[in-house]
Amino acid sequence: MNWEELLMNHFLWGLAIGLLLWLITILKHSAVKRRLIKQNNIKTVGLKNEMTKLKEHLQTQLEIEAEKKEMERDKIEDLKTKNENLRTTIQTLKQKPKREEIILLQVYDRAVHIMLERAPGFGPTWENTLKDAKEEIDKANKGIVPFIKRVIHPSAHPVLTSKNIKQAKQLMSNDSEWSNS
Numbered sequence: 001m002n003w004e005e006l007l008m009n010h011f012l013w014g015l016a017i018g019l020l021l022w023l024i025t026i027l028k029h030s031a032v033k034r035r036l037i038k039q040n041n042i043k044t045v046g047l048k049n050e051m052t053k054l055k056e057h058l059q060t061q062l063e064i065e066a067e068k069k070e071m072e073r074d075k076i077e078d079l080k081t082k083n084e085n086l087r088t089t090i091q092t093l094k095q096k097p098k099r100e101e102i103i104l105l106q107v108y109d110r111a112v113h114i115m116l117e118r119a120p121g122f123g124p125t126w127e128n129t130l131k132d133a134k135e136e137i138d139k140a141n142k143g144i145v146p147f148i149k150r151v152i153h154p155s156a157h158p159v160l161t162s163k164n165i166k167q168a169k170q171l172m173s174n175d176s177e178w179s180n181s
Contacts (some may be wrong), residue, residue, distance in 0.1 A: 006012055116123045 112126065116126065
């Protein structure tokens, strides 16, 4: 077989054209593949950069939220402290005498002063009675007995003792002397 015969053979021409088309297709395909790989690499790098930015943003947001929570926690603790202080203040104010009680005390004080001015025998008797009452309270505040009395809360009515009876008789005699004169 000669070259001339080979060139005239249609099968060889078909094979040569087929191989040429195959080669062109492979070259185009590899070029497209390389272009796609480059595009994918560019997209991957872009996505990695975006993911890094998003991670940084998320980290910043988490730090801000942590700071806010810490500030809120501190604020809540401060409010709890203020609430407890207010509760203590309210309890203290509840224990202070009320305005009506203070006015009543002033009325009693004024009445005692008026009695001291009007009744001549009232002053010394009143002073002695105050002194005796003060001594009894001082004695009552020492030892176990006062503790028991404070726990039991003795009644407002005084217990009659020999001292109290003597003072009452003395007051009555002073009063009768007063009415006779």
